[in-house]
Amino acid sequence: MATTDDYMRFFPYEEPYDHQREAMGTIREALGDERDVLFEGACGTGKTLASLVPALEYARETDKTVVITTNVHQQMRQFVEDARAITAQERIRAVVFRGKGSMCHIDVDYEECQALRDTTRDLVDKEQDVADLERQQGDLLDQAQDGDADAVEARNAVMDELRDLEDDVAEIREEQSICDYYYRNLTTDTTEFYSWLFDDVRRPDDIYEYAHERDLCGYELLKEGIEGVDLVVCNYHHLLDPTIREQFFRWLGRDPEDVVAVFDEAHNVESAARDHARRTLTETTLESAVDELAESDDARADAAHNVIATFLSALRTAYEDAFEFGQREEVGEHWEDLAIANEDGRDDLTLGFLREYTGPGFHEELDQALKLGRELDEQYEEAFKNGETDTRQECQTLQAAQFVSDWLAESDDLGQYPVVSVRRSDEGQGDVYGRAELYTCIPSNVTSDLFEDLHAAVLMSATLRPFDVTEDVLGLEDAETMAYGPQFPEERRRTYAVDGPALFASERDDPETQDVVAGVLEDAARMTPGNTLAFFPSYAEAERYHERVATDARTYLDEPGTQARDLRREFVDDDDGVLFTSLWGTLAEGVSYDGDDARTVVVVGVPYPHLDDRMDAVQDAYATAFGGDEEAGWRYAVEIPTVRKTRQALGRVVRSPEDFGARILLDKRYTEAAGMEMRDYAVRGTFPPEERSEMIDVDPEKLKFAMLNFYRDVDGYDGEPPRP
Incomplete structure (x- = not known):
C-alpha cells in the first residue's frame, strides 16, 4: 500500500x-x-x-x-x-x-469534419503509396539497367499500379473536399508541437492559436497526442x-x-x-424525412414513408388536441411543453400513432426505414467525400426512424417522460410546429453504467x-x-435566518410582503462594508426588487440571456454595490467572490424550481424508485436540490481564512420556529447539522443591529460604521 x-x-x-x-x-x-x-x-x-x-x-x-x-x-x-x-x-x-466545435479552424459541423478527415487521410495514404511505388520502380529501374530481366517485368507491374494510384490522387484533389489543416498534420513533422504541448499544461485557446499560426489542426493533434x-x-x-x-x-x-x-x-x-440523455425529434425533421423518402426509388421507401408519415400526423394531432382555448395564439419562439401523459395508459402521441397506423406492422416497417436510412446516410457521406456535394447531407430518414423506434419502445418505461412541445418559427412570427421528446427522469439510468465501468x-x-x-x-x-465543513474561523462569518414572510409564489405580489423584503435588502446593503449579493427565486423577482430597493449603493441587475461575465467583473471592481440575480442563473455557483468582491450574500425566499409537468414526472419517478410515496419524490426531486442551490449561493462569500462576511436567508421557512409552526414547509432540517447550528434567527427589523455588531467585531468598517 x-x-x-x-x-x-x-x-x-x-x-x-x-x-x-x-x-x-x-x-x-x-x-x-x-x-x-x-x-x-x-x-x-x-x-x-x-x-x-x-x-x-x-x-x-x-x-x-x-x-x-x-x-x-x-x-x-x-x-x-x-x-x-x-x-x-x-x-x-x-x-x-475541449469539443471540436470551439477548436475547428474551418467551422464545419461534426459530420462534415469526419467526412473531410476520412477523405484527407485517404488522400495522404494514397500519396504515401505513390511515394513507396516510385521508390520501388526506381530501384527496379536500376536493376533492369544492370541486365536483370525479371526486374523489367516487375517494374512494368509497379508502373501500372503507380499510374492507377496517381489517377486516384488527382481525382481526389480535383473532385473531393479535404481539410488542408488536417492534411498538414499528416504530412509534416509534428514533434515540435508535442514537445511544446507537454512542456507545460496548455489551455485549448493556447493550442488553437499555436496550431492556427502553423496551419495545423490543433483538435486532431490533441486527439492523436x-x-x-x-x-x-x-x-x-x-x-x-x-x-x-x-x-x-x-x-x-x-x-x-x-x-x-x-x-x-x-x-x-x-x-x-x-x-x-434527452432525445428529441422536431416536426421539421419528420417533414424532411417524408420528402426524402418521396424522392427515393428504393423498394423500402414506401414502408418507411408510411410509418414516419403516420408519426408526423400523430404528432400534429397530439399538440393540436392538447391546446387549451386561446393557447395556440400565445405560442412564442421558445419551446413550450404540452401535457400528453396519461395516468392509465400510453401517452396521447403513442395512442394517436397506434390509432392512425395501417399497414403490415410498424415494427417491420421501422426496421426497413432504419436499414434504408443507414444506406442513404452512407451514400451522402460518399457523395461529400467524392466532391459531389459541398456539404455533408444528414439523413433525415435515419434520424426520424431511430427516434420513432425508441419512442414506441421506451416512452412508457419507468423514468421516461414523453413530452410534446411547440414553438413558433421565424423568431416567434411564423407557424407553430411541434417536437417530441423522451425526457429521462432518473439519472441513474444514464450514470450507473458509467460508474460501474470506471x-x-x-x-x-x-x-x-x-x-x-x-x-x-x-x-x-x-x-x-x-x-468537511468550513475550515475558516467561525467568528469571521455569520448566518442569519430572517423571520420575514414566507415567500410562496402566491404571496410575492402582496405589498406588505414586498415592503418587508425591500426593507431587509436596504438594511443589508447599508450595513455591509462592501458589496452585497442578492439571489432571488427567479430573474423576474430580481428585477422587481432591483426597481424597488432604495439604496445609495450602486445596483446591478443580472438578466436572462445576457453575458454575466462582464457584469460580474464590473460588480467586483466596485466597493459598494448590490447585485440582483437569480439563484438559478450562472452567478450562484462555481463563481468566486474573494475578499471584498462580496461581503454579504442574501438568499431571498426558498428558490424552488418551476413546478411544471416535467418536474411532476421527475417527482413521480423518484417516488416510485426511491421510497414509494410522494414525500420521497418531493424530497429527492425538489427540496434537496433546492437547498443545495441555496447552500451554493451562501458559499459565494467567506472564501479564505482572512475573509469575513454575512450570509442571510430571508424567509421564515429557514427559521427554527418554522419546524414547529409550519412543519410541511420548513427547510432548515434539510441543511447539514453543522450548518444548522450556525444559523441565528433574527426578526427583520433587528437584522441591521446584528450585522452592525458582527462587522464591527471583525473590524470590517473603515472609519465610522453606518447608523442602523
Whole structure:
C-alpha cells in the first residue's frame, strides 16, 4: 500500500491542511479498493488537490489515467492552474480537452469534419503509396539497367499500379473536399508541437492559436497526442454522453476500467445526466424525412414513408388536441411543453400513432426505414467525400426512424417522460410546429453504467449531502463518504435566518410582503462594508426588487440571456454595490467572490424550481424508485436540490481564512420556529447539522443591529460604521 510520502510528491505546496491530508489518505485507500468516493467540502477545504494528488499517484503506480471533469468554466481554469503547479514539482503529462466545435479552424459541423478527415487521410495514404511505388520502380529501374530481366517485368507491374494510384490522387484533389489543416498534420513533422504541448499544461485557446499560426489542426493533434497521458481535464459531456465517451476512451487508449474520474461540482451531475440523455425529434425533421423518402426509388421507401408519415400526423394531432382555448395564439419562439401523459395508459402521441397506423406492422416497417436510412446516410457521406456535394447531407430518414423506434419502445418505461412541445418559427412570427421528446427522469439510468465501468470515481462538491440521496440518484453502490465543513474561523462569518414572510409564489405580489423584503435588502446593503449579493427565486423577482430597493449603493441587475461575465467583473471592481440575480442563473455557483468582491450574500425566499409537468414526472419517478410515496419524490426531486442551490449561493462569500462576511436567508421557512409552526414547509432540517447550528434567527427589523455588531467585531468598517 502507498504511504503518505508516495502521493505527497504530487502535492505542489509546502504542507496540506490536516483535513486535506486525511482526505487524501481516505481517497487513496478507496481507489485501491476500487470504491467510488463522495467528498463534500466547504470552500477552502482544498477538494481539488485532495482528490487529484492521491488519484495521480495511484494512476502512476497502476498505469491508469486520471480524468477530471466539470461543467463550470471557471473551475476548468482553476484545474489548469492546479495541474501547472503539480507538474512544476512532479512532471506529469496533462492535456485540457475541449469539443471540436470551439477548436475547428474551418467551422464545419461534426459530420462534415469526419467526412473531410476520412477523405484527407485517404488522400495522404494514397500519396504515401505513390511515394513507396516510385521508390520501388526506381530501384527496379536500376536493376533492369544492370541486365536483370525479371526486374523489367516487375517494374512494368509497379508502373501500372503507380499510374492507377496517381489517377486516384488527382481525382481526389480535383473532385473531393479535404481539410488542408488536417492534411498538414499528416504530412509534416509534428514533434515540435508535442514537445511544446507537454512542456507545460496548455489551455485549448493556447493550442488553437499555436496550431492556427502553423496551419495545423490543433483538435486532431490533441486527439492523436492524449493516448496514455497522466491527466485529462475536460467537460462533463466527454463522460456523460455515451457516444462521446466511447470515442474519448479510444483516444485515451484506455478502457473504462483504466480510468479514475474526478467529478467537480458533482451536485450538477444529476441534471447534466438528464440533459445528455434527452432525445428529441422536431416536426421539421419528420417533414424532411417524408420528402426524402418521396424522392427515393428504393423498394423500402414506401414502408418507411408510411410509418414516419403516420408519426408526423400523430404528432400534429397530439399538440393540436392538447391546446387549451386561446393557447395556440400565445405560442412564442421558445419551446413550450404540452401535457400528453396519461395516468392509465400510453401517452396521447403513442395512442394517436397506434390509432392512425395501417399497414403490415410498424415494427417491420421501422426496421426497413432504419436499414434504408443507414444506406442513404452512407451514400451522402460518399457523395461529400467524392466532391459531389459541398456539404455533408444528414439523413433525415435515419434520424426520424431511430427516434420513432425508441419512442414506441421506451416512452412508457419507468423514468421516461414523453413530452410534446411547440414553438413558433421565424423568431416567434411564423407557424407553430411541434417536437417530441423522451425526457429521462432518473439519472441513474444514464450514470450507473458509467460508474460501474470506471475503475473508480471521486465526486466532489460543497453540497453533496445527503449522501444516501446522491448514491440513489446516480446509481452508486457502497461509496466511501466524507464531509468537511468550513475550515475558516467561525467568528469571521455569520448566518442569519430572517423571520420575514414566507415567500410562496402566491404571496410575492402582496405589498406588505414586498415592503418587508425591500426593507431587509436596504438594511443589508447599508450595513455591509462592501458589496452585497442578492439571489432571488427567479430573474423576474430580481428585477422587481432591483426597481424597488432604495439604496445609495450602486445596483446591478443580472438578466436572462445576457453575458454575466462582464457584469460580474464590473460588480467586483466596485466597493459598494448590490447585485440582483437569480439563484438559478450562472452567478450562484462555481463563481468566486474573494475578499471584498462580496461581503454579504442574501438568499431571498426558498428558490424552488418551476413546478411544471416535467418536474411532476421527475417527482413521480423518484417516488416510485426511491421510497414509494410522494414525500420521497418531493424530497429527492425538489427540496434537496433546492437547498443545495441555496447552500451554493451562501458559499459565494467567506472564501479564505482572512475573509469575513454575512450570509442571510430571508424567509421564515429557514427559521427554527418554522419546524414547529409550519412543519410541511420548513427547510432548515434539510441543511447539514453543522450548518444548522450556525444559523441565528433574527426578526427583520433587528437584522441591521446584528450585522452592525458582527462587522464591527471583525473590524470590517473603515472609519465610522453606518447608523442602523
